[in-house]
Each structure stands twice: as C-alpha cells, then as structure tokens.
Amino acid sequence: MLPRLTRSRSLSSIADAVGQTPLVRLDRAARAAPSVEVYAKLEFANPGGSVKDRAALRMMTRALDDGRLTSDKILIDSTSGNTGVAYSIFGAALGVRVQLVMPSNVSKARKDIAQAFGTEIIYSDPMEGSDGAIRKVREIVAQHPDRYFYPDQYSNPDNPLAHYHGTAVEILDALGDRITHFVAGLGTSGTIMGNARRLHEHTRPVRCVAVEPADAFHGLEGLKHLPSSLVPGIHDAAAYDETFRVTTEDGWDMADLLAREEALHVGHSAGAVVHAAIEIAKKLHAEQQGGCVVAIVPDRGDRYFAPMKWEKRYLW
Amino acid sequence: MHTVTVRIPTPLRTLTAGADEVTATGTTVREVIVELESRFPGIKDRLLDEKGVRRFINVYLADEDIRFLDGLDSAVKAGDQISIVPAIAGG
Numbered sequence: 449m450l451p452r453l454t455r456s457r458s459l460s461s462i463a464d465a466v467g468q469t470p471l472v473r474l475d476r477a478a479r480a481a482p483s484v485e486v487y488a489k490l491e492f493a494n495p496g497g498s499v500k501d502r503a504a505l506r507m508m509t510r511a512l513d514d515g516r517l518t519s520d521k522i523l524i525d526s527t528s529g530n531t532g533v534a535y536s537i538f539g540a541a542l543g544v545r546v547q548l549v550m551p552s553n554v555s556k557a558r559k560d561i562a563q564a565f566g567t568e569i570i571y572s573d574p575m576e577g578s579d580g581a582i583r584k585v586r587e588i589v590a591q592h593p594d595r596y597f598y599p600d601q602y603s604n605p606d607n608p609l610a611h612y613h614g615t616a617v618e619i620l621d622a623l624g625d626r627i628t629h630f631v632a633g634l635g636t637s638g639t640i641m642g643n644a645r646r647l648h649e650h651t652r653p654v655r656c657v658a659v660e661p662a663d664a665f666h667g668l669e670g671l672k673h674l675p676s677s678l679v680p681g682i683h684d685a686a687a688y689d690e691t692f693r694v695t696t697e698d699g700w701d702m703a704d705l706l707a708r709e710e711a712l713h714v715g716h717s718a719g720a721v722v723h724a725a726i727e728i729a730k731k732l733h734a735e736q737q738g739g740c741v742v743a744i745v746p747d748r749g750d751r752y753f754a755p756m757k758w759e760k761r762y763l764w
Numbered sequence: 765m766h767t768v769t770v771r772i773p774t775p776l777r778t779l780t781a782g783a784d785e786v787t788a789t790g791t792t793v794r795e796v797i798v799e800l801e802s803r804f805p806g807i808k809d810r811l812l813d814e815k816g817v818r819r820f821i822n823v824y825l826a827d828e829d830i831r832f833l834d835g836l837d838s839a840v841k842a843g844d845q846i847s848i849v850p851a852i853a854g855g
Binding site: 553574676716 | 774
C-alpha cells in the first residue's frame, strides 16, 4: 500500500478508515534512553477504537468474499471486548448480524459500545475468563453449525494476515531501515505473528518481542499468559524472537505515566507494551547500540474507565 | 467464626489443588483470606499487597465489590459467598 499523503480523505464506508494509524515518538517517557528512538503506533485511531479493527475487518470481508459469511448467517465469536466492538461496527457497516460471547466481568463501556451497533451479547462465567467464553461459543456453534459464521479469531489466519499486509507495511513505510525492534502484546497473538512475519522478511534484521503478563493472575486486560491458557491456533513461538514478561503494576504505572507525560491515555495492555519497549530501549542505550523501537498501543484508556464510579454492580 | 464459600478463579486453582470453590472461616474478609493462606500458602500474596487488595483484583462479597463495603474489614456471615474475579485475557 502506498503511504497516504494526507489524513484528510473522503471515504465510502467507515470500514475504509481502518489502518494508516499514527506513529508517535515517545521522547519524554523514554528520556532514560536518549540515543534510542521509541515510537508508539496508536491503534486506537482506528474507527472502532482499537487494533482489533484490522483483524475483524479482514476476517469478515474475506468470509463475505468466499461465501463463508452470508446475509442469512449470524456472525458469532468469543471476545473480551475490542474484537467485539470491531465486529459490531463492521457488522453494522456491512449488514451482518452479530452475536458475542464474553465473560460478564468485561468492562461495561465495551458491552455498551457493542450493543449500540445492534449486537447481541451472551455472557459466560467470569470465573472462567476468556477461555470460558471460547468454550461456550464452541458449544453454541456445535448445536447449530449452519446458523452461524464463527470467525474464531484465535485460529483464523486472516487475523495475523491483517497485520502482515497492514500494520507491518505501514511501519516499514514510515521508518524503513531505521526500525530495529518491534514490541506487541500477546492476546490472540495475531498482532505479533503477522507483524513479526512481515518484519522478518525485511532486508535488515528486526527483533520482534511479544509481551506477556508475568503471572497467570493479572490485571492486563487483553493480554494472555500463555503458560496457563488455551494456546491460540494461530500462535507459533518460532515466529518471534523473544517473550518479555511484565507485571500488572509496571503496566498500570506506565499507562498512568503515558497520560501525564505524553498525553496518551492508553489501556493497561498498552502500558505493559510500552514499559517493555522502554526497558529494551534503556538496554540498547546502555550498550551504546542505538536503535529504533516500535510499540503497538492497542487501545485507549477510556475503554477501562473504572467500575468504581458508574459500574458499581456487575451483572452476573 | 463463620463458614463461607470462596470461589477461586482459574489462574489461582493451582494453589487449591484444582478446586474452583473452597470453604473458609472468619468474621471478616481479611480473616477469611488469612485462614485460606494457612491452608493454601501463597494465596494471600496473590490477592493483597501492603496497601490492601491489589488494585487490579476485584473481591466480591455476595454480589457487591468489597471496595463499596468496608474493604477487607467487611463482615461476613455464615453461608456468604466470596468471589475473586480475575482480569480478562486475550482478544
């Protein structure tokens, strides 16, 4: 894809607004590594507000193209929220009925956003986490396989391909040979798989780092602790170079710092990813290697506005 | 002392030999957690830090977040259910 010359453009559908997200230099947050460039790719600039727009749109349009998804089928999937918002917005744009299975403790903001687009939500047990939602959607689809299109973002090759053909190309267009490191969180693993595969094809080496919670019991919503989880079908550890483990506290602290110092109010998973990127940059600086580190910021912090104030009660 | 049930989320079941629900005794949520620690060593540190309940963890007494009750000092009565609610992982 050619780099666009301007962000101001007229489009025939909101679906055409996905991608070409800004890459912003983090000078203040990364001040401890002045010889290294650190960039955040702001995926919250997608129309659905998260990186998941890319995968959801590609999974839907490819299925519409080859007939797996038709107007008389219901798109159903399990999602902790952002993919659900993305299915919902493009469901409305493309005329597709959408049902989502999610643990009932998903943040209220995302349930409300999905429902605003006409999506129906089916709740799974919050104690079972996202794996419980996966098991539940599989049961529903097994009962009426003809009724549903089940994209299964954890196993669908179009999830990583959205990044292989999109995100990674945009990063190379913007930074070219300067990029030395790429850092992304691991949820479905689509972002790290697709970007790493494309960046590894680049003429110069790019070290690709997956960020994972340090502990199975964590508060980095959207990220997966692989050793204790159902491993996604699309995941292949050989595709990336390193796993970086971040504690919930470090992720949350960085999310707070980014808001104050960089005017970026991001989600906790973004805090964890940027924390890892800055730690990598500090190491490069200490070793006098220089470098250019790109961190994927999956979404904005307002998706997680606290249950403390207006979500006093969860619906169980 | 009252006997309550505590729902254990998947990531902490390695500490409870796989049990998804255990019984415990105490008069407050704090006492219940201390009593759990005596039988399932390590569980207290997963739930609490020096300031109280770790900020990303929600502990529910019946269907109310204890932050909106008296926190760790919230009184429990026989038969109450305490739920430890985990974060949401992936996708």
